[in-house]
Amino acid sequence: MILPVATRPRRAPGSRAIRPLRSAANGAIVVDRPRDILALVLAHALHVTFTEAALRARKAHLARSLVAERSAPKPASRFNRLLQRRLEHTLL
Secondary structure: OOOOOOOOOOOOOOOOOOOOOOOOOOOOOOOOOHHHHHHHHHHHHHHHHHHHHHHHOOOHHHHHHHHHHHHOOOOOOHHHHHHHHHHHHHOO
């Protein structure tokens, strides 16, 4: 007796670890490819770096606008609240 071979393609071993981000009802960012995820991570790292530099240099206008830009999509996130508190204490 010959058994049929499964026609479904097999997944790569680590494919579950690099799943694309999915859209949520709350307006989350949709990412279709792992390359897009890396671009998002890089953009996040650069934004945080620029915000940190503006806070350390006491550039009030720049720091406020960077923190506001970052906080606009998710004002209740823990990291955004931390940045807002830091902005208040640093630029008194």
